[in-house]
Amino acid sequence: MLPSCYLCGKPTTRLAVANAQYAYLSCSSCGFRMLHPVPAPADEDGLYNDAYYFDQGLEVGLDDQTNLMRGLIQGRVQKLTALNGGPGSLLDVGAGTGLFVEASVRAGWRAIGVETSPAAVRIARTITRASVIQGRVEELSFEESFDAVTLWDVLEHLPDPRAMLIRIRDLLRNRGIVCISLPNVAGIKARVLGNKWRYFRREFGHVSHFSPTTLATLLGQGGFVPEQVWTSGSFNLGKPFGLDAIDIRERHRTLAILQNFADDTAGHLNLGENLVAYARSN
Numbered sequence: 641m642l643p644s645c646y647l648c649g650k651p652t653t654r655l656a657v658a659n660a661q662y663a664y665l666s667c668s669s670c671g672f673r674m675l676h677p678v679p680a681p682a683d684e685d686g687l688y689n690d691a692y693y694f695d696q697g698l699e700v701g702l703d704d705q706t707n708l709m710r711g712l713i714q715g716r717v718q719k720l721t722a723l724n725g726g727p728g729s730l731l732d733v734g735a736g737t738g739l740f741v742e743a744s745v746r747a748g749w750r751a752i753g754v755e756t757s758p759a760a761v762r763i764a765r766t767i768t769r770a771s772v773i774q775g776r777v778e779e780l781s782f783e784e785s786f787d788a789v790t791l792w793d794v795l796e797h798l799p800d801p802r803a804m805l806i807r808i809r810d811l812l813r814n815r816g817i818v819c820i821s822l823p824n825v826a827g828i829k830a831r832v833l834g835n836k837w838r839y840f841r842r843e844f845g846h847v848s849h850f851s852p853t854t855l856a857t858l859l860g861q862g863g864f865v866p867e868q869v870w871t872s873g874s875f876n877l878g879k880p881f882g883l884d885a886i887d888i889r890e891r892h893r894t895l896a897i898l899q900n901f902a903d904d905t906a907g908h909l910n911l912g913e914n915l916v917a918y919a920r921s922n
């Protein structure tokens with residue numbers, strides 16, 4: 641017999657096989673999808689080793705990032721600063737090489753990161769010089785409450801994302817802010833590509849697949865009220881010409897205008913590829 645749905649608890653799950661590497665439980669009541677069987681946290685640690693960071697060219701600090709990436713990170717810091725009414729104290733969970741911590745500190749925040757990957761923490765120490773502790777936030781204690789906790793591309797990797805939100809709520813001050821980003825399983829790309837959607841591939845290590853609706857439900861269960869939830873991004877229009885998102889924006893003005901239009905339209909319809917939520921503890 642299959643387990644009940646993690647999110648809504650109903651026995652309305654069916655096993656959906658995405659490809660040879662991957663099967664998930666899909667709930668017909670709430671639409672939530674979760675990897676089946678759910679891996680142990682330790683099974684996932686091997687995904688983020690030195691090779692991962694070096695192969696992807698991730699071993700560089702904020703100033704050496706592309707304009708696109710730096711703009712994305714700084715935009716997130718600005719949004720958070722506005723919601724918090726100015727800089728404050730911040731914990732970045734799954735901090736990677738510390739880029740968001742670095743950008744936050746530059747904007748006046750007192751920021752630290754927590755990261756499970758030793759490779760990422762080494763890069764953080766030598767390249768971004770951000771304060772990133774190696775460990776699991778479930779096992780660490782902190783002296784102060786935070787104004788904000790960020791989970792950039794983290795929640796979808798966890799076997800128990802609700803437990804993480806409950807832990808974060810404990811770490812936040814009253815009405816503290818949690819910020820989340822992850823891929824949108826209800827977005828245009830996932831809808832069109834079906835089982836071929838890239839984030840169904842096992843190498844990404846994604847355990848859960850959220851839509852704006854299922855993420856809002858989980859936030860409520862964790863003790864948060866969503867304040868802003870939106871999606872952005874769509875198909876890369878330059879792909880048929882061998883261009884990536886950076887080529888388009890930095891070298892092809894007309895295509896960049898079309899790409900921005902496509903991305904904005906997908907976002908307005910809640911069909912964007914990337915899902916971002918800012919929520920406050922209640």
Ligand SMILES: [Zn+2]
Binds near residue numbers: 647648667670671672
């Ligand atoms: Zn469900």
